[in-house]
Amino acid sequence: MSNKKPSGQQPDPASRRQQLRLEQERAAKEAKVRRIISFAALGVLGLAVIGGIVWAVMSMGALTANKPTAAGSVNATYTVVAGDPKAPVVVDIYQDYMCPYCGEFDRVNAADLEALATAGQAQIRLHPMNFLDGASQGTKYSTRAANALVTVAKAEPDKMLAFNTALYTDQPAENTTGLSDAQIAERAKAVGVSDATIATFTQLSNADFVNNTTKAAFADGIESTPTILINGTAFNSKAIYTAGALRQAVEAAAKG
Amino acid sequence: MNLFDRFHRFRQSDAWLYAVMMIAAGASLVASFVLSVDAIVLAADPNAGLGCNINQVISCGAVGTSWQANLLGFPNAFLGLMIEPVLIAVAIAGFSGTRFTQGFMIGVQGIVLISLGFAYWLFLQSSFVIGALCPWCLAVTFSTTVLFAAITHLNIRDDNLFLPRKLQSAMETWLRLDLDLLVLIGWLVAMVVLVFVKYGAALFA
Known part of the structure; x- marks a missing residue:
């Protein structure tokens, strides 16, 4: 700010005083605005923290609200099982219906898995997870599809593997909305699931089960999908995409 | 002098600005280091990309193997390993009282401007094109934002920046009113909200 006055070099004490006063007033005004802005910044930060806490508490509430449910062919450890429970080999499959590699795995191995289960050589334990829910544009496709699978596993366990494969046929790409509820129902019907069972899909009554499947898998240290365990030991992550490799490994394990 | 004025004064000081710069560059360096190690592990294991990795909420290994993650033919994180130590050194020198020439400071501003552009380009690419997000990449985006704010403030x-006089005085007014602080906090909170809305619980599942 210039102190030059148009009225000449001689400083006029009156106007100097006035200018000083103006400057002080301006500074006071600025300090006021600054205070408001500082409060606003604090407010935004505070709101964000409160929002975060509320969100955390709510998700904690959801966590404790999940009560374990176990019935029929459904394992208490949140898996759904196909095949003879007394079979010598247990194959665990951790999967998410939005995961393209899980689809790839199923397309390569579905027939072998079905045959192994039917022959009583292996018990197939599916772990339908939903950690990719964020990858379906808000439709939570992973949960909807996994819920449908668990519903079928509970009501009509013999259709489970076929329905699992049906969900992977023409699998929707990641970050699309996934299959609609109607499309999921259609695929269930195509593999012979009854209308009565299909009608209950949209109730999402097994969504908690799926949440728990996912949590249990995290707790078991599963790091990616698909993860395949044969009798509890991870199967080579490349061989799972090679036709016949899984079957051979299971048969080898059966021989002991 | 009340608390607000004292805080305001402190925010204009070399000590504060260079300290912020040091911390932000340090955080960025740590994140870049983790990402670089990841990139090497990924490169060594051709199967690493053949699954949906849970911890990275990646849509299925897409970020690390995408062309966007290796824009210059090597993992982007290597750039962080090169640039951040330089910025840390500058911050330490500034913090302990070194005066830099105007040209040098313009150079620093240029570097962080490029870093900022790159970080946000990647953020947008991974959020809206690849459709995936990794927490460490987000950490880089965050700390680069803070870094840019601190150096621009300085x-x-x-x-130092040869800005048109009107713009320069407008910016100085912003600083006098602490408006820059409000904008920065608002911006960071908005980003956090955006990420949470888009990825929600999956981020920390």
């Missing part, structure tokens, strides 16, 4: 304060 350069506006010292009138």
